[in-house]
Amino acid sequence: MLRRIAHPDIAKAAANIVWLGLERLTQIVVAIAIAGLLARYFGPEVFGKWQYANTLLLVLAPITWVCGAEILVPTIVRRGESDLGAVLGSAFVLRLTVSALALAATWAGVAAGLTDPIVGAMLAALAVTMLFREPFIGVVNSWLQSLTYSKPQLVTSMMTALGKLALVYLFVRMAVTAPRFAWLWALEAAVIGVVLLIYYARRHGGRLGWRVEPALLRHFASAGAVFWVGLICMYLFLKLDRLMLERAISFADLGRYSAAQQINENWIALALMLAQTIAPAFVYRVQERAQVMRNVARLMLFAAALMIGGALVLDALGSIIITRVFGPNFADAIPIFRWCVWLSVPAGVEAIGNLVLLKYQAKFVLLTKWLLALAVAFVVNLLAIPRIGAYGALVGLAAGYCAAVAVNLYYIRLKLRP
Structure with missing residues (x-):
């Protein structure tokens, strides 16, 4: 046991998980505090519009995820430090181009009046984050993930989150209009991107050294295309409940539903970040299929136990959390x-199960999985929302998640069985 703990990969992963836990705890506290401030300041109706603008952003953002981490991190690990400049430079140019086009299309849609005016004003500012998240933050963070060393990104995220909280409080005290709050999210993304670029440059002799390799650029654009569409389907599935509820209930009721989901989604994000930080050490670098199977089985049990424990606590404290954070409304x-x-x-x-699909680059399985989850959730929402309202949207999410887990387990059984 002591030898296992002393293994460098396990030691790095353990340290990474500690920082991940601190960052996630900070983000959860900050997100809850900001949500409480905005909910009380905006009121249910405007808060519902704020949440809907964020939903639209999270549906649009995956458009910028061409050449995602599932392609980039394994490529960095495989090609090594000597090709790092070409790998990161090619990914950066591709992501920046797509992000700029996505931002321009979003602004065009807002200018054309495709959304509620207040929602559109909020979305126009929030969409600027797309220009920084994937081209700048995402590229450097993929390099850090390949090293199983996410501390620089996590510390920066914690500091900027606390700074954003302070500015939100200041804006509330100044009675700033609702759409202007969205620019704080754009500022946060820009600061994180600049800090990570400076950190990377300092680790590489004071310069980035990024360059575009045309063949690699074409590879990223083509190899990541199926994963890209799959991720778009995944995030559309995750936000389908609010997209469909917006047409069935008032913005005030949507604000109450979104308030509940916002806290929950911060908790769920822990599982996703946990999977990302342990993937290189316990899945991507492991070659024996039997060992991969054992690792994935243990990680699934660990994730289930962690999520059950958290759900029990959150369920028990639900009344206190909602009323203390968001107020009696x-x-x-x-x-x-x-x-x-x-x-x-x-x-x-x-x-956790999704890591196996990413390891073996099962892009068509991933696409099929999220298309199935999206279709199942859509059908269930269509039937359940008119009958039981917001609870129907929860049933749709549960059905979609179960479909996704079933596909993962089926693929793992076929790929890793002895």
Whole structure:
């Protein structure tokens, strides 16, 4: 046991998980504090519009994820330090081009009046984050993930999150109009991107050394295309509940539903980040299929236990959390919150199983999985939302997650069985 703990990969992963836990705890506290400030300041209706603008952003953002981490991290690990400049430079140019086009298309849609005016003003500012998240933050973070050393990104994210909280509080005290709050998210993304670029340059002799390799650029654009479409389907599935509820309930009720989901999604994000930080050491670099199977099985059990424990605590404290954070106007969100926290269990198990698909680059399986989850959730939402409202959207999410987990387990059984 002591020899295992002393193994460098395990030691690095353990340190990474500690920083991950601190960062996730900071983000959860900050997100809850900001949500509480905005909910009380905006009121249910405007808060519903704020949440809907964020939903639209999270549906649009995956467009910028061409050549995602599932392609980039294994490529960095495989090609090594000598080709790092070409790998990161090619990924950066591709992502920056797509992000700029996505931002321009979003602004064009807002200018054309495709959304509620307040939602559009919020979205126009929030969309600027796309220009920094993937080209700058995403590229450097993929390099850090390949080293199983995410501390620089995590520390920067913690500091900027606390700074954003302070500015949100200041804006509330100054009675700033609702759309202007969105520019704080754009500022946060820009600061993180600049800090990570400076860190990378300092680790490489004071310069980036990035260059574009045409063959690699074409490879990233083509090899990542199926993964890219799959990720778009995944995030559309994750936000389908709010997209469909927006047409069935008022913005005030959507604000209450989104308040419950926002806290839950911060908790679910822990499973996703946990999977990302342990993937290189325990899945991507392991060659024996039997060992991969053992590692994945243990990680699934660990994720399930972690999510169940968290769901029990959040369920028990649901009333206190909602009323203390969002205020009495959001009391109707309490029963929704108590149900939605249990979605973290299939979400955590799915995140671990998904690592096997990424390791073996099973891009068509991944695409099929999220298309199936999206289709299942859409059908269930279509039938359940008119009958039971917001609870129907939770049933749709649960059904979609179960479909995704089933596909993961089926692929793992075929790929890794003795």
